[in-house]
Amino acid sequence: MVKVFRRGGIFRTNETLYYKIILLLMPARVLKVHPADNVIVALRNLAAGEKIEFENTLYELPYAVGAKHKFVTEDRQPGDPITMYGVLVGKATQPIRRGEPITTFNLKHDADTYGLDKKQPYSWQPPNTLAWEGRTFMGYHRADGSVGTRNYWLVVPLVFCENRNVLILKDAFERELGYAQPETYRVQVHELLSLYKAGEMDIAKKMQPFVDESQNQTLNSARHQANRPFKNVDGIKFLTHEMGCGGTRQDSGYLCSLLAGFINNPNVAGATVLSLGCQHLQTDMISAEIKRQNPKFDKPLLLFEQQAGTEYALMSEAVKQTFLGLVDINKLERQPAPLSALTVGLKCGGSDGFSGISANPALGQLSDILVTLGGKTVLAEFPELNGVEQELINRTDDTDKAQKFITLMGDYSAQAEAVGSGFDMNPSPGNIKDGLITDAIKSAGAAKKGGTAPVADVLDYAEPATTPGLNLLCTPGNDVEATTGMAGSGTNVILFTTGLGTPTGNPVCPVVKVSTNTVLKNRMPDVIDFDSGPIIDGEQSIEQNANAMLEYIIKLASGEVITQAERLGQDDFIPWKRGVSL
Incomplete structure (x- = not known):
């Protein structure tokens, strides 16, 4: 166990054979994430000519270095490696002087190769969870043994032809039952x-x-x-999409799995499904997929087909039966549930140079706590695991699951490269502006959301998360496609870190927006739910911040608070069609 003392608290991290974070924050202006790194991160704006003393070494900066950006600790020549988080994150494309910042002009993405032949033994020291033993949240217990943090009725179309009918139902139910957004x-x-x-x-x-x-x-x-007349119904959620027919049968099959996953999600108590009748995705297919995913499925499921009669007949019957379904699920009440009943998604978006230093490691600490308690966590965004694949392979005991991860990553990467959009093109202009120069830098910081626990399972898109522990889920980095996939895999809470700010939400799964810095929290308080900025400011340790976050999640899961995305009605739903999406 490493203890690094700094004003405001103690940073504690697990040592592993491959990775350890040591936050050497002695000067409040800079930090070095890993002892093997040859870059130093600026915590504050540093002026040209400024002298920085760090680890008994003096650096004079030839150029200004903005907060969240990095400068090199030694001269670099073209082809020389740049290391951060203890891994290769790029190679110099031109000479970089000691103290000079890395940029898109002097650095290109690079990452180490990976494979089963490089697999190393891995040992893990679980965190002390004594303070959380016996803690519970108030959730909705389902017949299959899962527990919801919300009690929703879901209305979904099997094909885009039914989107209009879904929106008509949305307007009618939300206005009359008190679920509509304020008319501000x-x-x-x-x-x-x-x-x-x-x-x-x-x-x-x-x-x-x-x-x-x-x-x-x-x-x-x-x-x-x-x-609201139905006090135990947290909402009626209405999905629309542009799929179900006219595309490939494969796309319809993926949509079927995703919609079945949403209906099986523990936060969903029942569903109304609208079908035109002639599309690829048929009602018998969705029914069979629901049962395949969950043989214990025992929720009310209402299926309606428009081509069986008139639009009026379809909609009137859907209104009546859905209303009766709401009456039925309103009888459910929250009951105590152990923290092991939580399935928490781990996501980042609008990331900045502080993401891998504050909010993401805090999520990693929280993930390790939940895994130790017997819960499930889900780490997604495979394009943002580029460069840390070997660490995750080392952490996967089951060789078949490790190979599944390698295959999913390899196929995804090859597909992207085939159309000229490799993983190296993943960082957005906002990412780059705020310090994430290469995809490997972004990925190494993003992977910290997964903590240090062993990998329990590897899942393809919308595949159900059934194994306690840390699960790797193949999704794009795209915010909504990723959160949609997480909810389809059964998450009942999603933690979403952001350094730039994003309003992303999900129809059935509360999405907690965690800011990497307090400036963002103060600038966008109507979007951010929880602040990890105190880690950067030296006011909290990663452990302290993670503990405070878990306390917040218990309240959220119990229905005592709602997320800002829920308040805003931010119900984003975009299925991944398995094309190239970074």
Whole structure:
């Protein structure tokens, strides 16, 4: 066990044969993530000519280094490796002077090769979970033994032809049953229209200032529950998509598995399924897939086919039967459940140079705690595991599962390269601007969400997570395609770290937005749920931040609080069609 003392707390991390994070934060301005690294991270903006003393070595910076960016500890020549997080993250493309920052102009992506022939023994020291033993959350117990953190009714179309009908049902049910979003912006448009009709020449000056109530979480939580006849139904969720027919049969098959996974998700109590009738994805296919995934399936499932009659007959019967289904699931009540009943997704998006230093390691610590307690965690985004594959292979005891991971990664990478979009093209302009210069840097930081526990299982997209422990799930890095896949695999909470800010949510699974820095939390309080910025500021250790986050999750899972994405009605759903998506 390594203990590094710093103002505000002690950082504790597990030592492994392949990876250990040692946060040497002695000067508050910089840090070095791993002793083998030849780059140092700037925690604050550093000016050109500034002198930085670190580990008894003095660095004079020839150029300014922005916060979240890195400068090299030694001269580099073209072809020389750059190492961060203890792994290869790129190679110099031109000379880089000692103290000079790495950029897209002097560094290109590179990563170590991987394979079963390089597999090394792995040992793991679980964290101390004594403080969490016996802790529970209040959840909805399902007949198959799973536990939901929410109690939703789901309405899904088997084909895009039914999207219009789904949206009609959405408007009818949400407005009448108190689940519709507040009409804040409609009121604003109405006021502007009134001024326009009154002949006002300068509408902007006559307009009353808009009042922002979004930061008042208590007030909005109360409004979230007000005027609802079904007090034990957290919502009715309506999905739309552009699939089900006209594409490949393979695409329809993947959609079938995904929708079955959503219906099987422990946060879903029942479902209404709309079918046109002639599409690739048939009602008997979805019924069979639901049972294949979960032989103990015992939820109300309502199937309707439009080509059997008129639109009015279809919709009227769907309204009636869905309403009766809501009456039925409203009888369910929250009951205590162990923390081992949690299946937590681990995701990052809008990442920055602090993601792999604060929020992602905090998620990793939390993941290790839940795994030790017998729970399940799901680490996705295979394009963002580029460069750390060998570590994950080492952590996978089962050789067949390790080979499955290698095959999924290899096939995905080859498919991307075949169309000229390799994993090296993954970092977005926002990522690069905020310090993630290569995909290997981004990936090495992203992988920290998975902690240090052994890999229990490897899953293809929307494959159910049934094995306690850390699960690797093949998804794109694309925020919504990834969170959609996680929910399809059965997560009942998703933790989503972000350094730049993103409103992403999910229809059936609460998505907790975790900021990597407090500046973001203060700038976008209506999007961020939890702040890991105190780690960067030296006010909390990774362990302390993870413990506080787990306390928040227990409240969230118990329905005591809702996420900002839930408050905003951010129900994002995009199935991955298995094409190239980074």
